Amino acid sequence: MSLYLLSIAGVNYLTFRAFQEALASQQAKNMAQMVMRHLPYAFPMTWQMTAYVSSFMLFIPGLVVIMSVTNEYSYKTHRQNIIDGWTRRDFIVSKMLLAIALSVLSTITVLVTAAAFGLAEGSEAFTLDRFVYIGYFFLQAISYIMVAMLIAVLVKRGGLAIGIYFMYTVVIENVIKSVMNYYFGNAGRFMPLQSTDELIPVPVLENLKIPMLPEPNYTILTIVALVYLAAYFVLTAYKFEKDDL
Numbered sequence: 001m002s003l004y005l006l007s008i009a010g011v012n013y014l015t016f017r018a019f020q021e022a023l024a025s026q027q028a029k030n031m032a033q034m035v036m037r038h039l040p041y042a043f044p045m046t047w048q049m050t051a052y053v054s055s056f057m058l059f060i061p062g063l064v065v066i067m068s069v070t071n072e073y074s075y076k077t078h079r080q081n082i083i084d085g086w087t088r089r090d091f092i093v094s095k096m097l098l099a100i101a102l103s104v105l106s107t108i109t110v111l112v113t114a115a116a117f118g119l120a121e122g123s124e125a126f127t128l129d130r131f132v133y134i135g136y137f138f139l140q141a142i143s144y145i146m147v148a149m150l151i152a153v154l155v156k157r158g159g160l161a162i163g164i165y166f167m168y169t170v171v172i173e174n175v176i177k178s179v180m181n182y183y184f185g186n187a188g189r190f191m192p193l194q195s196t197d198e199l200i201p202v203p204v205l206e207n208l209k210i211p212m213l214p215e216p217n218y219t220i221l222t223i224v225a226l227v228y229l230a231a232y233f234v235l236t237a238y239k240f241e242k243d244d245l
Helices: 002-022 026-035 045-057 059-074 077-083 088-121 132-155 158-184 218-242
Strands: none
Touching: 002 045, 002 059, 002 088, 045 088, 045 132, 059 077, 059 088, 059 132, 059 158, 077 088, 088 132, 088 218, 132 158, 132 218
């Protein structure tokens, strides 16, 4: 987890330095300011930019949760906890609280990182404009982590659960999304994890003074993501409470 939190700062630092080097000359910076509303890591874009870049690391807390849950099955400690006095609901709620804690910790790290790079850029004054993207990152983080937990509870085996998690997040959902977008006019954006990904669009494209992409409907996407999130919690709890331990 320490390496994960450091990786959030690290991957943003690499991106930050890449932009700094690309805009090292005054001429390059002037050209960027002609086509962009704000520099990528300057306020207020830093909130969205940091959230977007950090989202690529969300597979790590997902792996942590999968290992935490599947190890309980492997070593029978889930059964032992219940024998010692916990109810099934107590046990699964403790795992859900772990998912929430990891999401909160990730979001706080992203918030601090975004503020630090915004202040380091120093080209614009501190502002909370676009701060909503930090909230969207929290929704994205808890969605990815709860999908990992649901898979772990369904599969129970660590290696298989990790394989399915990566296959779904990297391949399966993207294939289904592409097919739905092709045949049903961008309906793929309402896929479970894609609905949270759409909440944080590519900052550089959105930052252009000449818009290249239509702005997503954040209200609808947020509602869809919350419905999916509620389903993850309900299905995870139902599966564990009804399962044969």
